[in-house]
Amino acid sequence: MKIIDKIALVLVIIGAIVWGIIGIFNINIVDALFGANSIISKIIYILVGISGLWAIKLLFDKD
DSSP states (O other), X not given: OOHHHHHXXXXXXXXXXXXXXXXXXXXXHHHHHHOXXXXXXXXXXXXXXXXXXXXXXXXXXXX
């Protein structure tokens, strides 16, 4: 597994944990740490989204 695949996988896992916390406890950790609608929060959400798209590729890899 390439390093970019590992980074994407870690970000997808972090994103899943954040969504789980939002669903269970109704607390958004990213917004709590960096502020709602802050540029850092937006960058984190964008990186997690791109990682999710990248993870689709991992489903079809023949490694």
